[in-house]
Amino acid sequence: MKLILFNKPFQVMSQFSPQAGRETLADYLQIPDIYPAGRLDADSEGLMLLTDDGRLQHQISHPKHKEAKTYTVQVEGVPDEQALLRLSQPLDLRDFVTQPCKVEQIEEPAWLWPRDPPVRKRLSIPTSWLAITIKEGKNRQVRRMTAAVGFPTLRLIRSAIGPCSLASHPLRPGEWVQLPM
Template identity: 70%
Template sequence: MPLILFNKPFQVMCQFSSHPTRETLADYLAIPNIYPAGRLDADSEGLLLLTNDGKLQHHISHPAFKQPKTYLAQVEGSPDSGALERLSSGLDLGDFTTQPCEVRQIAPPDWLWPRIPAIRERADKPTSWLALTITEGKNRQVRRMTAAVNLPTLRLVRIAIGQVSLESHPLWPGEFREIDPSELTRR
């Protein structure tokens, strides 16, 4: 039962079926009968796990297991303590309220690859980086959370799922490797 770590590039669709205008997982992974455990939207980059084991796929992606997922978000603006508190406490986004999460402002990650194309730069608007760890994963959740506190996300990179991270398993966008599934819960 392989567990594949894949660093999904920006604008790649999280599907194996063809797409009329964008690359898909099939353009990078020629491994038969594997499926993504969760998704990243086309505008997001970073760690995606794939497996051929339905039970493992369910354990990784189903919210009942509360598998922590860590994201780096480059946001427009500078967060104050109130915005960070609102993000970490849980936000009412209208159709659901987020669970409390871990959030902190970080220095720009010097190990992170450049995004192509680069994000838009505006001289009159500073950008900041946040590290957020959530245990749910609703559609565009992190983007909606940062927007709700007036910090629109410009770049979103998932760097960890459970104990598996792109820091401990460095991969460039489009690269993948197989690991033992026990690494998900190893401390």
């Protein structure tokens, strides 16, 4: 059984099948018979887990198993305590209501790499960083959550899935490591 931690670069599709004009996992991982345990939008960066074990893949990615996923999020503006509280509580995003989650304001992580291309900067609007841990994972959920409370996401990095994290496995974008099983 294989478990691969991969740091997905910005704009890479989280699939192996070719995508016209886009990089995919196949451009970085030439390991036979592994499959992603979950997806990560092309606009998002960070940790993906891949495995050759179907049961493990299901356990990691299926919402009923409630595997915590932590995102390091750069937002436009500086959320106050009320905005952070709203983010942590169930939030109505019209097509679904989020589950409660953990949210904290953080400093930019020391392990973080520069993004290519860089995030746009506005001189008149500051940015800040949040750590958001959710146990679900609807399409573009974290981006929709921060926008709903008035702080649009500028950069989104999945930094941890359960006990696996980029802080403990410092991989540069496009790098991977196989964990011992």
